[in-house]
Amino acid sequence: MGNDIAIRFEHVTKSYREREILNDFNMEIRRGEFLTIIGSSGSGKTTVLKLINGLISPTFGIIYVDGKDISKEDQTLLRRNIGYVIQGIGLFPHMTVRKNIAYVPGLLNHRDKEKTRRAVERLIDVVGLEQEMLDRYPSELSGGQRQRVGIARALAANPDILLMDEPFGAVDEITRKMLQNEILRIHEQLGVTIVFITHDIKEALKLGTRVMVMNKGHVEQFDTPDNIRNHPATPFVQELVQD
Numbered sequence: 001m002g003n004d005i006a007i008r009f010e011h012v013t014k015s016y017r018e019r020e021i022l023n024d025f026n027m028e029i030r031r032g033e034f035l036t037i038i039g040s041s042g043s044g045k046t047t048v049l050k051l052i053n054g055l056i057s058p059t060f061g062i063i064y065v066d067g068k069d070i071s072k073e074d075q076t077l078l079r080r081n082i083g084y085v086i087q088g089i090g091l092f093p094h095m096t097v098r099k100n101i102a103y104v105p106g107l108l109n110h111r112d113k114e115k116t117r118r119a120v121e122r123l124i125d126v127v128g129l130e131q132e133m134l135d136r137y138p139s140e141l142s143g144g145q146r147q148r149v150g151i152a153r154a155l156a157a158n159p160d161i162l163l164m165d166e167p168f169g170a171v172d173e174i175t176r177k178m179l180q181n182e183i184l185r186i187h188e189q190l191g192v193t194i195v196f197i198t199h200d201i202k203e204a205l206k207l208g209t210r211v212m213v214m215n216k217g218h219v220e221q222f223d224t225p226d227n228i229r230n231h232p233a234t235p236f237v238q239e240l241v242q243d
């Protein structure tokens with residue numbers, strides 16, 4: 001396997017009890033790629049994300065991250081290398097923003113407080129928030145600001161891969177646009193591989209270097225935004241992109 005591949009699914013099947021959600025699912029995500037996944041509700045998008053960071057295991061098949069079969073890897077180390085951002089991310093309410101972000105690097109280099117402080121101040125800058133917000137509690141921030149703190153926290157461990165499950169679903173349209181531009185800038189600046197789930201086709205086409213369209217556990221099209229827009233492969237994709 002070429003080492004420019006960050007994530008690879010090889011003949012992956014996932015069933016919950018008797019029900020098969022993914023059947024012989026294959027994909028390759030290149031290092032530094034920004035993959036957006038869009039599809040019908042219940043089509044298996046979140047299942048794909050949870051398989052990548054080992055929160056759930058495949059029924060059959062192999063998943064490689066960084067060329068390694070993740071079923072044979074230390075799960076704690078795997079997850080440390082993969083940031084996870086979800087909608088309305090569970091920030092710790094009794095901790096300041098600073099403590100929330102420092103939680104991860106604080107664990108990693110607890111002997112070097114100064115280094116942690118510098119890392120937190122850089123991260124708050126990366127996600128476009130003011131330094132003075134570091135001493136506030138999550139309840140003292142807007143939804144969009146909390147979402148930025150969630151991203152900063154996911155980036156704190158300096159992950160190679162960032163998984164984002166509808167991260168901007170709960171914010172207003174203007175904040176959403178700002179967060180989209182912010183994540184594009186972060187992607188460019190850090191070169192991190194991003195897998196991003198959305199319900200919004202405009203968002204999928206704007207952010208993705210490639211877009212995966214899923215329907216009922218299978219892939220309808222996995223292509224560049226241009227090809228999805230101009231050459232829809234199936235009626236399902238056609239329906240999705242026509243406005």
Ligand SMILES: Nc1ncnc2c1ncn2[C@@H]1O[C@H](COP(=O)(O)OP(=O)(O)OP(=O)(O)O)[C@@H](O)[C@H]1O
Binds near residue numbers: 021041048
């Ligand atoms: N732990 C579980 N046990 C049983 N069924 C599950 C479990 N988790 C998910 N499912 C089912 O698997 C299917 C795929 O779920 P998944 O969360 O991957 O879909 P999704 O595409 O992310 O959906 P949505 O867009 O609605 O969030 C759904 O039908 C869901 O009900």
